[in-house]
Amino acid sequence: MSKTLLGIGAHYDDCVFGIPGIMLQAVRKHYRVVILSVIGDYTNWPPVKGHEKELLEGTAQVSKEYGAEMRYLKYASHRFDVTAETKRAVAEVVAEVRPDVAFMMWPHDTHHDHEVAATLGKVALQHGDRLLEKGPFKAPNSIYTFDNGPRHTIGFEPDTFVDVTADWPAALDWLGRFMALVRNKPYDRKSPDGAQRAKEALAAYRGQTCGVRYAEAVRSANVHPRDIL
Secondary structure (H helix, E strand, C coil), X not given: CCCEEEEEECCCCHHHHHCHHHHHHHHHCCCEEXXXXXXXXXXXXXXXXXXXHXXXXXXXXXXXXXXXXXXXXXXXXXXXXXXXXXXXXXXXXXXXXXXXXEEEECCCXXXXXXXXXXXXHHHHHHHHHHCCCCCCCCCCCEEEEECCCCCCECCCCCCEEEECHHHHHHXXXXXXXXXXXXXXXXXXXXXXXXXXXXXXXXXHHHHHHHCCCCEEEEEECCCCCCCCC
């Protein structure tokens, strides 16, 4: 049976900024790839005022084209916290999706939405069975944290590097198409968005660290022994 990857972020673009290359690799290896964004209500976010629904529908459609399922919860930015309700909401998705490998946000961040989503992801992925009253719960075999790049993530030191060079053009386009949806304009590959430029700089830096052109770096959240010989 094919395996499943689940990425959990706060906003529509967190996973597509943090781990697009990894997700595309998983798609090529016939994984089911699911992206969960805790924030699904953008009515209080000025950049998409008037086309909030189009953002949700558009990002879901774009992600489908790249082989991923996009899911949103009902919460709005800065209007959710770590509560029994929100922990249960994320745990219910984990229980349904049954991921083999999962990615969640690094918990130390300048953006409070990211910090809350990181905690919700950690609790749901590692202890979801204690939040739900019914049905079996399958915890992922592997859990990794990812960073959200410059100006957000604080003190992130990765221990796992993934060469994403082969999937880099598609990864950058995926992010760029999301940014175009925010601006409500057609995507122009020749005019990269600021988020794309930041992601490229970060991926190139991670690549230099491990000796490839572009890489994504994550940190294992559940340490376990590995055969290295």
